[in-house]
Amino acid sequence: MRDNKRQEATCEQELNAIRDSLEVLGGKWKLRIMRHLNNHINETNTFKKIQRGIEDISAKMLSKELQDLEINLLVSRTVMNTKPITVRYAITAYGQSVFPVTESLVNWGLNHRQKIKQKD
Amino acid sequence: MRDNKRQEATCEQELNAIRDSLEVLGGKWKLRIMRHLNNHINETNTFKKIQRGIEDISAKMLSKELQDLEINLLVSRTVMNTKPITVRYAITAYGQSVFPVTESLVNWGLNHRQKIKQKD
DNA sequence: GTTATCGGTTAACTAATGGTAACTAGTAAC
DNA sequence: GTTACTAGTTACCATTAGTTAACCGATAAC
Numbered sequence A, B: 001m002r003d004n005k006r007q008e009a010t011c012e013q014e015l016n017a018i019r020d021s022l023e024v025l026g027g028k029w030k031l032r033i034m035r036h037l038n039n040h041i042n043e044t045n046t047f048k049k050i051q052r053g054i055e056d057i058s059a060k061m062l063s064k065e066l067q068d069l070e071i072n073l074l075v076s077r078t079v080m081n082t083k084p085i086t087v088r089y090a091i092t093a094y095g096q097s098v099f100p101v102t103e104s105l106v107n108w109g110l111n112h113r114q115k116i117k118q119k120d
Numbered sequence C: 001g002t003t004a005t006c007g008g009t010t011a012a013c014t015a016a017t018g019g020t021a022a023c024t025a026g027t028a029a030c
Numbered sequence D: 001g002t003t004a005c006t007a008g009t010t011a012c013c014a015t016t017a018g019t020t021a022a023c024c025g026a027t028a029a030c
Helices: A011-025 A030-039 A047-053 A059-071 A095-119 B011-025 B030-039 B047-053 B059-071 B095-119
Strands: A075-080 A086-091 B075-080 B086-091
Touching (some): A011 A030, A011 B095, A030 A047, A030 A059, A030 A075, A030 A086, A030 A095, A030 B011, A059 A075, A095 B011, A095 B095, B011 B030, B011 B095, B030 B075, B030 B086, B047 B059, B047 B086, B059 B075
Antiparallel strands (some): A075 A086, B075 B086
16 A cells, blocks of 8 residues: 555546545534544544533434544544543544644635625 | 735634535536636637536536636636627636646545545 | 332424426527 | 437436434442
């Protein structure tokens, strides 16, 4: 794998790659959760603490999104040996690799809003 | 506007900017259409030609997506004075600005697929 | 034994996205 | 007048995404 032969993907492969990215990062909550974990990276982020920290997210959505993020290696889940048990979630080093990607989306989005404003 | 004070957006503003970007570029067809128009930039891209060029897209979806793209200034629409009338769609110069953004999504998606493969 | 906290799950709903097929109007060839 | 091509629109349906509210077992405080 080290001798990577990338950067000559076909059109279809590129569209698939974008679909993959948006599946992993898209939706209403995933990036909010990632950012929250990154902003509180030195704290013990338990399920309830995260839920209280992210406005309006329901237990169901938080549970489901954390599972998805864990499957994709972006977030780690550690059951702590406490009573009552607590579960600690943390963004992984790999998880932090999403921020440079989203930065370009942020910049394009900010610029686009200006552009559309000028239309009126 | 020229003295742009950007790049110090709050967390919430950044999430909104990402939402904006994904609203404009997301979904099943928008980027396919953009790429198609970009790949056939020297041709006259009529509605029917585009529909034949993009596999499985229905008239309804193509019509709706082209309208969205036009509203967002990414695609231009020109009614030609022919009989029967034809309508020419083209990607705008501004529309081409999306490709650098999607490139980072492509790269992350390709890399992520490798990463997940290694898990098994 | 009642109440509260932990980390969730379950069922039932609504909203958004996209697909299918039929249909429109205008023009032209046969 | 029937067929075909232009550029779409309309109505209906299925799937997905997300919301709401109730519930679960375990543990601990009162």
